[in-house]
Amino acid sequence: MKVVVVGAGFAGVAAAWAARRAGATVTVVDGGPGASSLYCGGVDGLRAGVPEELLSALGLRLAKDTHIATREGVVRTTDGRDSALLDLAPLAGKHVGVVDVPRDDWDGPLLARSFAASDWARSTGTRFELVPLPLLEKGHERRVSSYDFAAGFERPERPAWLAEVLKAKAGPNAWLFGPWLGLTRSLAAELSRATGVPVGEVTSPPGGAAGARFELRRDALLASLAVERVTGRVTEVLTTGGDVTVRLEGGVVVVGGALVVASGGFVGGGLLLSGALSGADPAGFELAIRGLPPVLLRGELAQPVSSLFGVDLAARGRGLLEHVGLPVAHDGRVSASSAVFAAGDVVGPVPPSVGQALESGLRAGAAAAGTA
Ligand SMILES: Cc1cc2nc3c(=O)[nH]c(=O)nc-3n(C[C@H](O)[C@H](O)[C@H](O)COP(=O)(O)OP(=O)(O)OC[C@H]3O[C@@H](n4cnc5c(N)ncnc54)[C@H](O)[C@@H]3O)c2cc1C
Incomplete structure (x- = not known):
């Protein structure tokens, strides 16, 4: 039973923790620092709660x-x-x-x-x-x-x-x-x-002590859980038979029984604004990883969009960027797929926050372990 997690921000580490707790072996593939490494030390967006053991390993303290x-x-x-x-x-x-x-x-x-x-x-x-x-x-x-x-x-x-x-x-x-x-x-x-x-x-400022502490504690936690780490950027996901195959730049392949995509939003590199602003190609938002369903923007298909120059953020407000992402079920399951889950900033239309990254990561990791 193996779960592959793409991303090592708050969502990825929570997913890895939950999947390990549920008895799965876990490989985390990570392409470098994301929003979690830049965060300021505040935890917003909590709804349900996070186990004390995980909080303490990450050096977090919660209180409304x-x-x-x-x-x-x-x-x-x-x-x-x-x-x-x-x-x-x-x-x-x-x-x-x-x-x-x-x-x-x-x-x-x-x-x-x-x-x-x-x-x-x-x-x-x-x-x-x-x-x-x-x-x-x-x-x-x-x-x-x-x-x-x-x-x-x-x-x-x-x-x-x-x-x-x-x-x-x-x-x-x-x-x-x-x-x-x-x-x-x-x-x-x-x-x-x-x-x-x-x-x-x-x-902390971006790149300051809070983000650095997150990285150090995450690395110690994942090592203590015997989670395998692979460094590199995933380009594509293929679901064949009962397996999920993750392809990385350079040809490396990682295979598991289930996948949690925790690749972050625009800061983490999980979401992109693609297309030429010249209007040569339709511009819009998309996932950086191929082989997954298209992203939505408040329920609308985010790519392609009707404007030649992409989404008109001036007219619709920059806050719109917080509502782009993969639509998922409550347990993080990506629509139309039984073994692919998503969590954290890559999920829409929820505004990004550490609380939602942790909670959605926990749900997706546990559900993925149950599928793998
Ligand atoms: C400056 C700043 C301040 C913030 N302050 C707060 C705050 O006060 N309170 C709060 O609640 N939230 C805050 N946030 C938001 C919060 O940090 C994020 O919502 C949260 O950290 C997102 O976690 P994540 O795991 O979903 O994504 P990320 O932390 O972005 O992690 C994404 C991971 O995916 C990996 N990845 C991406 N693409 C690929 C790929 N193709 N292949 C392999 N790996 C890939 C990246 O390498 C990274 O490891 C702040 C964010 C920023 C940038």
């Missing part, structure tokens, strides 16, 4: 009405978060220290003012106060990427040193950092324990 601070200076609600992000909800009415560090990607004074001026802070009487901290050891740390800066905090002596720095600045009921609190270690939790007050981050 979580409040996170974004690096754009906004306080917003989510359904959950990378556990390094500070949940502001329990801090309503308290005093949050915003670290002031002279990094080029961090405007502490502006962020502290912006959080303090948010509707949430005003309505709950929460204070955000700027607190200068001597976090830069060397001049170049001002400019290194937030990923490298986060990695620098993992050096063995840094967490204990940082805890002492925070303890010496008694006052705030919590500390809000940039997205720098480590990649492999749970420094936010370590510092919270050491200081006795919650310590956490704002959201």
